[in-house]
Amino acid sequence: MMRLELVKRPQRSMLFSALSPFIAFALTIIAGAVMFALLGVNPLTAFNIYFIEPISQVWQLHELAIKAAPLILIAVGLSVCYKANIWNIGAEGQFILGGIVGSMVPVLFPQFEGPLVLPLMLLLGMVGGAAYAAIPALLKTRFGTNEILTSLMLVYVAQLFLDWLVRGPWRDPQGHGFPQTIQFNDSAVLPELMPDAGRANWGFVFALVAAVLVWILMGRMLKGFEVRVLGSSPRAGRFAGFGLNRMVFFAFLLSGALAGLAGISEVSGAIGQLQPVISPGYGFTAIIVAFLGRLNPLGIVAAGLVLALTYLGGEAVQSALGISDKVARVFQGMLLFFVLGCDTLIHYRIRVIGLALTKPEGVAKLEAAPKLKEAR
Amino acid sequence: MSANQDGTNLLEVRGLTKIFGTLTACDHIDLDIARGEIHALLGENGAGKSTLVKMLFGSLEPNAGEIFWNGQAVRISSPGVAKKLGIGMVFQHFSLFEALTAAENIALSLDDGSPISSIAAKARALSFSYGLPLDPESLVGDLSVGERQRIEIIRCLLQTPQLIILDEPTSVLTPQEADKLFETLERLRSEGKSILYISHRLEEVKRICDRATVLRHGKVVGHCNPREETASSLARMMVGNEVQAVVRAPVEGIATALPLLEIRNLSRKPATPFSIPLKGINLNVRAGEVIGIAGVAGNGQGEFFESVSGEVLQQDAVSVRIRGRDAGGLTITGRRLLGAAFVPEERLGHGAAPRMKLSENLLLSRHATDGKAFVGSGGMVKSAAIQAASQRIIEAMDVRKSAPDPEAAALSGGNLQKFIVGRELDRRPSVMVVNQPTWGVDAGAAAHIRQALIELSRSGSAVLVISQDLDELFEISDAIAVMHNGELSKPMPIAEATFEKVGLLMGGAEPGHAEHTLETA
Numbered sequence: 001m002m003r004l005e006l007v008k009r010p011q012r013s014m015l016f017s018a019l020s021p022f023i024a025f026a027l028t029i030i031a032g033a034v035m036f037a038l039l040g041v042n043p044l045t046a047f048n049i050y051f052i053e054p055i056s057q058v059w060q061l062h063e064l065a066i067k068a069a070p071l072i073l074i075a076v077g078l079s080v081c082y083k084a085n086i087w088n089i090g091a092e093g094q095f096i097l098g099g100i101v102g103s104m105v106p107v108l109f110p111q112f113e114g115p116l117v118l119p120l121m122l123l124l125g126m127v128g129g130a131a132y133a134a135i136p137a138l139l140k141t142r143f144g145t146n147e148i149l150t151s152l153m154l155v156y157v158a159q160l161f162l163d164w165l166v167r168g169p170w171r172d173p174q175g176h177g178f179p180q181t182i183q184f185n186d187s188a189v190l191p192e193l194m195p196d197a198g199r200a201n202w203g204f205v206f207a208l209v210a211a212v213l214v215w216i217l218m219g220r221m222l223k224g225f226e227v228r229v230l231g232s233s234p235r236a237g238r239f240a241g242f243g244l245n246r247m248v249f250f251a252f253l254l255s256g257a258l259a260g261l262a263g264i265s266e267v268s269g270a271i272g273q274l275q276p277v278i279s280p281g282y283g284f285t286a287i288i289v290a291f292l293g294r295l296n297p298l299g300i301v302a303a304g305l306v307l308a309l310t311y312l313g314g315e316a317v318q319s320a321l322g323i324s325d326k327v328a329r330v331f332q333g334m335l336l337f338f339v340l341g342c343d344t345l346i347h348y349r350i351r352v353i354g355l356a357l358t359k360p361e362g363v364a365k366l367e368a369a370p371k372l373k374e375a376r
Numbered sequence: 377m378s379a380n381q382d383g384t385n386l387l388e389v390r391g392l393t394k395i396f397g398t399l400t401a402c403d404h405i406d407l408d409i410a411r412g413e414i415h416a417l418l419g420e421n422g423a424g425k426s427t428l429v430k431m432l433f434g435s436l437e438p439n440a441g442e443i444f445w446n447g448q449a450v451r452i453s454s455p456g457v458a459k460k461l462g463i464g465m466v467f468q469h470f471s472l473f474e475a476l477t478a479a480e481n482i483a484l485s486l487d488d489g490s491p492i493s494s495i496a497a498k499a500r501a502l503s504f505s506y507g508l509p510l511d512p513e514s515l516v517g518d519l520s521v522g523e524r525q526r527i528e529i530i531r532c533l534l535q536t537p538q539l540i541i542l543d544e545p546t547s548v549l550t551p552q553e554a555d556k557l558f559e560t561l562e563r564l565r566s567e568g569k570s571i572l573y574i575s576h577r578l579e580e581v582k583r584i585c586d587r588a589t590v591l592r593h594g595k596v597v598g599h600c601n602p603r604e605e606t607a608s609s610l611a612r613m614m615v616g617n618e619v620q621a622v623v624r625a626p627v628e629g630i631a632t633a634l635p636l637l638e639i640r641n642l643s644r645k646p647a648t649p650f651s652i653p654l655k656g657i658n659l660n661v662r663a664g665e666v667i668g669i670a671g672v673a674g675n676g677q678g679e680f681f682e683s684v685s686g687e688v689l690q691q692d693a694v695s696v697r698i699r700g701r702d703a704g705g706l707t708i709t710g711r712r713l714l715g716a717a718f719v720p721e722e723r724l725g726h727g728a729a730p731r732m733k734l735s736e737n738l739l740l741s742r743h744a745t746d747g748k749a750f751v752g753s754g755g756m757v758k759s760a761a762i763q764a765a766s767q768r769i770i771e772a773m774d775v776r777k778s779a780p781d782p783e784a785a786a787l788s789g790g791n792l793q794k795f796i797v798g799r800e801l802d803r804r805p806s807v808m809v810v811n812q813p814t815w816g817v818d819a820g821a822a823a824h825i826r827q828a829l830i831e832l833s834r835s836g837s838a839v840l841v842i843s844q845d846l847d848e849l850f851e852i853s854d855a856i857a858v859m860h861n862g863e864l865s866k867p868m869p870i871a872e873a874t875f876e877k878v879g880l881l882m883g884g885a886e887p888g889h890a891e892h893t894l895e896t897a
Contacts, residue, residue: 008396011786012731221755222743229729229740236729238687239720240740241709 006348016345021292021303023345024338031334041321049320050313050327060312062198066270067308070095070279072207072301073262074286076214077255079295083218085231086251090136090151091259092283093158094129098260099267100162101128103274106188107170107181117187121264129260130253132158137252141245147252155283163276170274181274190269203265208301210258215297227251259283280311281329288336307332384447386411386570387432387539392441394427401427403594404441409539414561414571416581416602419591420614420818425574426468428591429541432572433465434458464537466528468544472516479512482531499530506533506560521672522553529560540564541572546580547844548673551879558584576614578607590614615819622826622851625834627664635660636838637716637807638697642690644683652676654683657864659857661807661838666830667867668853669842670878676862677842678721681811684840685718686711698807709744717741717805719797721812721842723789727796730785734777735759735766737784738799745803765802766795773798774824790821797825801832808832811842826852846875860884 032050033043054060074091081088102125105117136150167179175182190201218224230237230247237244267278289307293300314328389407393400402424409415419425430436432443434452443450445461452458458465472481479496486495496512503510508526516524525545532540542561546554561571561584575581581588581602588602590613598613605613637660644654654676661667671677682688684696690704697703698714708718718741724730728737739750739762750765752758763781770777773794777787784792793814800808813829814822830852833839842859843849849856855867858881865881 011783220757220759222739222751222757223755225736225739225743225757229732232731233725233729235722235726236740239685239708239718239726241707241712241744 003353005351005353006344007351008348009346012346013349016342017294020342020346021294021299021339024292024335024342025306027338027342028331028334031338032331035327035330039323041323046317046321046323049316051309054309054312054316059198062194062200063312064305064308065198065200065204067311068304069201069203069207070262070266070282071286071289071307072304073203073210073265074255074259074283075289075293075300075304076207076210076297077258078286078290079293079297079300080214080218080227081251081255082290082295083231084227084247084251085234086248087148088133088136088151088252088255089148089287090133090154090283091255091286092279092281093151093155094132094256094259095263095266095279095283096155096158096162097132098125098129098263099274099278100158100165100263101125101131101260102264103181103184103267106184106268107274110182110185113185113187115187117185118190118268121188121268122261125260125264126257127260129263130257133252133256133259134249137249141248147248159277162274162278166274166276172273179276183273184268188268189272190265192269199270201265201269203262203269206261206265207304210261211297211301218297223250259286285311285332288332288339292335292339307335310335384444385409386446388444388447389428389432390442390444392428392431392443393439394424394431394436395439400594402431402438405591405594405596407589407596409570409572410587411538411570412565412568413586414565414573414584416585416588417572417574417591418576418578418581418588418602418610418614420576423591423614424594425591426543427594429465429543429572429574432458433463433541459535459537462536462538463541464532464535464539465541466525466532466543466545468547470524470528472524472527474517475515477513477515478510478519478527481516481527482512482534485531486534495534498534502530502533506530506563507556508560521548521674522550525549525557533564537569539570539572541574543574544576545573546575546577550672550883551846551875552883554580578602578610581610582607611819622823622830624830624852627834627854633662633664634700635662636699637661637684637809637840639684640695640697641692642680642683642695644679644688644690647679647688652679652862654679655862659840659864659867661840663806663836663838664833665854666833666839666841666852668849668856669840669859669864670846670849670856670882671842671844671859672882673844675859677811677859679862680859680864681718681720681809681842684809685716685720712741712745715806717800717803717808719800719808719810719813721815723792723796724785728784728792731783733781733783734770734775734787734795735762735781737795738762738766738769741799742803766799769795769798769802772802773828788818790817793817794821794825797828801828804835805832805837807838807840809840809842812845813841813843814845814848822848846878849878850875858882 036043036046055064074095078088078091102121104124105112105121132154135154136147139145139150140147166181170181172180172182190203192199192201193205194200218227226242226247229240230242230244234244262282263278267274271278285307289300289303292306293303310328310331314325317323317327318325385408387409389405392402392405394402405428417425417428427436431438432452434454434457437453443452450461452461479492479499482499483492483495499510499512503526508529510523510526510530516527525548545557549557564571573585582605585602588600589596590598590600592614602610639657639659642654642657646653652675657680659667669677683690686703686706686708689707690696693702693704695704698711698716701714703711703714720726729740739757743751750758750762766781775791775795775798777791779786787795797810797813808829810829813825817825826848829839829841841849841852850870850873853870855869856873856878857867858865858878860882861884868877
């Protein structure tokens with residue numbers, strides 16, 4: 001008789017904290033290979049089309065940056081929430097509201113042109129996302145509602161609101177009845193970084209800047225310390241004089257603003273108008289990005305690029321092999337599943353137990369060991 | 377090995393070992409318990425006593441070693457097995473449902489489907505025959521801690537155990553309640569039952585126990601007859617070296633000194649149905665003195681600490697005054713800025729964030745008071761400055777640690793407490809409020825902390841210490857007040873205070889007519 005047992009580690013393992021995303025990625029590849037084989041495709045061929053070909057040329061790297069930018073922007077904001085133990089699941093909605101509010105300028109005032117248009121749009125996008133995120137924050141602090149439910153449900157409200165806008169009041173009168181707004185004028189379009197090489201726009205730069213700024217905030221600033229204390233031990237945070245309610249607003253407004261910025265950047269940069277659907281689920285995928293990046297803004301940049309690749313790969317296998325691009329969702333889901341699973345190894349190690357009681361090694365270093373809960 | 381009727385001990389333990397991660401909580405423990413003896417298990421906090429009894433009661437599985445019951449090797453895989461063998465346990469922290477009656481709580485643990493009324497009758501009969509008066513119909517939420525303990529004991533006795541394990545039973549009792557408990561234990565012994573009595577209180581062990589096994593750092597360091605030992609020789613076995621005595625110089629002219637902390641008619645409604653309301657508390661703590669607040673756990677000390685620290689604000693700004701200014705409406709940060717410092721009871725998760733480094737935990741309570749030193753322009757933390765300051769505290773308080781700047785949770789309880797107290801002392805606060813300063817701290821560290829608190833007061837600060845440990849309060853206080861059921865007695869100058877007087881107040885007696893109001897248990 002043999003069984004496996006999880007044994008709690010005395011300290012969190014730095015090694016597995018770093019390795020966990022890689023193990024998870026390897027497991028995802030294995031599970032993906034099984035999936036492709038069951039679909040009757042040679043896994044090696046499929047992986048080549050899925051993961052290698054989409055990034056083999058410079059213009060394709062630009063496409064990768066376009067997909068990665070919103071993921072990174074949103075995930076960086078979410079990482080602050082999750083570090084504070086506040087669960088904003090509604091970034092998708094905040095993304096959409098950012099897109100809508102930022103688009104007010106080119107849609108309602110198409111004659112307004114000049115260098116002020118774009119900054120104003122970006123600012124409004126952030127305000128829109130933040131304001132939408134303030135709703136679950138207010139409900140949580142005033143009525144004690146669960147922010148997971150409220151923020152998630154507001155996503156569907158935002159999606160339907162956008163759908164109504166582009167079919168109703170904001171529909172392009174010259175658009176032959178298509179549900180979309182007018183094309184934005186040139187000064188309302190986010191410029192491309194290197195127009196000769198590919199389509200990537202300033203959104204990717206925003207994402208990198210946001211990642212660095214949040215990294216400094218969380219690692220070097222008192223506010224970041226406040227986030228971490230309140231997230232890990234709220235009672236110690238109260239003892240420190242930090243207010244939990246203020247933190248709920250701070251985290252929601254910050255992540256909402258970044259999601260809103262991602263939304264208006266996407267609309268103004270990659271799309272150029274509002275449509276019924278402006279996001280292939282960036283707000284939800286960013287949750288995976290945040291965790292795959294260990295809630296560390298710099299890790300999130302890397303994770304954002306990986307998840308962006310799953311989108312491109314999904315499109316590639318659809319066109320090359322005729323497999324549904326929903327396969328991208330499968331890969332994203334497996335990745336999150338395995339990351340969360342592997343994170344167990346940070347706090348636990350696996351022990352194989354045989355029949356006989358073995359005498360474990362490693363005698364106490366009493367000074368170094370944590371105080372046991374029972375020891376009073 | 378003491379002999380008995382058939383030559384075997386009731387319980388024999390050989391080489392019992394339990395390992396948690398890198399900590400060997402119990403390291404090859406040998407223990408024999410004869411029939412009809414009260415056997416003490418002595419040891420400092422963290423010596424492995426609770427781990428050992430959890431293995432005997434089946435709540436923990438040993439990594440190695442054997443347990444013999446009546447000479448037979450047994451494997452105690454669950455508390456159910458332990459109960460079947462005849463092992464009963466009274467835990468230090470009770471497991472009772474406050475919204476149910478005593479009889480209902482007992483019925484839940486018996487699990488044999490007998491009607492509540494017959495259980496209540498049995499419990500009542502048992503409670504009277506053992507001198508543990510208890511009304512089985514009363515709601516647990518309405519009972520005192522001592523009465524709740526009686527439910528646990530009766531619940532245990534109803535299962536007619538051969539061996540009863542008591543984990544620090546007197547830590548929640550007044551001296552008078554403890555006396556009643558000892559009578560019950562002696563009665564049980566006379567009936568041939570064995571008792572494993574866990575404690576770190578040496579006087580009571582000397583008083584009631586026949587033999588003692590002493591643990592230190594998870595190992596058995598000796599077996600002895602406590603009656604032949606002195607308290608200090610037992611302490612030496614427990615702690616390993618002589619503990620330095622705390623010196624408390626008398627203070628002069630305290631009556632005219634300035635009150636730095638004034639509590640005026642402080643009241644607070646209960647925050648939850650089972651928390652204690654505070655009723656009209658008045659107290660002055662003057663520059664240069666240490667005032668101790670005694671009391672059985674759960675009589676409002678936690679609520680009082682939260683109110684004084686500003687974690688909970690008061691309606692009336694005058695009810696807490698710090699250095700002559702109204703502070704009742706100020707947050708904990710505002711009160712710190714007036715010169716007050718606070719050390720809460722719970723170390724991990726309240727006084728310190730477990731997964732944060734010591735230097736970051738320094739910032740926890742001092743980011744506002746030392747804002748200039750630790751936080752630069754634009755809210756950037758000056759990590760070099762907090763590192764240097766935390767090293768200064770580590771040296772001043774002799775904090776032992778395994779890494780230059782470890783996580784708080786990696787320190788032993790005593791060392792973390794030294795750091796937390798040192799963190800506040802380092803500010804030279806003019807008002808210091810400490811809840812349970814040496815809870816779970818080894819004797820050496822406890823002496824260090826107590827001495828530091830006395831020295832702080834003698835340098836002109838007002839120190840308020842809330843503690844359940846009467847020995848500690850008598851050691852460091854210039855006056856002792858007692859908290860009972862949310863009310864605070866007038867402070868008694870230490871010269872007039874005795875264990876008995878304080879004990880009566882802890883039991884709820886009015887000062888002056890103590891004999892009449894003492895519950896007729």
